[in-house]
Amino acid sequence: MGTPETSREPCPDRILDDIGGAFGMGAVGGAAFHFLKGTYNSPSGARLIGGTQAVRMNAPRVGGSFAVWGGLFSTFDCTMVYIRQKEDPWNSIIAGAATGGFLSMRQGFGAASRSAMFGGVLLALIEGAGIMLNKFLSQPQMPIMIEEPAPNVAGMPGYPMGQLPNQAPVSVDNLRQGSPSPSPSSSSSAPSSNSSSSWFGGLFGGGKQQEGATAYMSIQLFRFHQIKPGVFTSLRKKQASRGICSMQS
């Protein structure tokens, strides 16, 4: 694990950082997108002006939407961490569902539950992709002869003992004895399917070893944790704000 400066902030400060990061992403991304759109939609001769006007009207709004989504998500995430007293991807999924539902609460229960489901599924996809990416990036360089006899074992690279190559034969035997998941058809698909089965197995009462693998993967995940992109869930039309920096009304 990295030194304390390189990991994420502890939970209350994390909310502020997430709001800022989400607003920055939304404002910069929205500026680029609306500049291109405004330049495209302007008459020739006034393209640059049209582009900058579109940016000044729309980029703060997009940034604000992202910031609201990111801030609410981070608040719910920290609340879940505080309630459950552990850090794992389920916090993010539940927080995503709560954010989606909260933002659509004024549209009624049906719309709120649809938004909640949408937010939860989106976060589950993001977290799943993050776990796969982490697993792929942190795979140790095992010798070829280990992978042939036990394809289901090669899919558990997150286990701490498997990191050192000279200890690989010992850890493989331990993993083979302890891993109850069925061996998939091809070794290339072994990592993804095995990791998902072991992750869920660890959550729903698997053995100690799967708990260790799950915990280790979660720690790795939070090392590379990115700020989640925002999703537009509010259905109301917003009036364009008057300009980027105009403070007087």
Place this chain on the structure above:
Amino acid sequence: MAHHGGSDPESDPSTRLYNPYQDLNLQAPITNLYKLQTSPEFLFAEESLHQRRSWGENLTFYTGSAYLGGSVSGGVVGLFSALRNFEQGDTLKLKINRILNSSGHTGRSWGNRIGVVGLIYAGMESGVVAATDRDDVWSSVAAGLATGAVCRAARGVRSAAWLLGSKF
């Protein structure tokens, strides 16, 4: 580092005492306290002097606090304006709707504007610190001036640029 007999840890603010067995509920009493540094430890003094907030931390902190401060104050202002605009025959539902609409709208617009100012200021300050390699109050002043210049240009030059642009 084990606890040295000479120095008094209470008077040394850069260290704190640490018992390695504090969470273990051992029966035996503790015999050793260790002095840990409270600040990050660096091997070279020049490197420690050179450490400062990265531009990403600067960005997220300033933007986040600007947006949060702006939207909270905008929400409060909107709340008061909604309370002032209550009409005679308003039901509770209408009152809540008015409060939510007004505070939400004002909060969002204030938050957006102040957030953009914070974003530009954070970017400017990171740029000034990276360019001049100094992290003191003057770089903050320069960054504030640059932010104001960008905002003025966005507001004032707009009319002139609009006239210029219409001539092409």
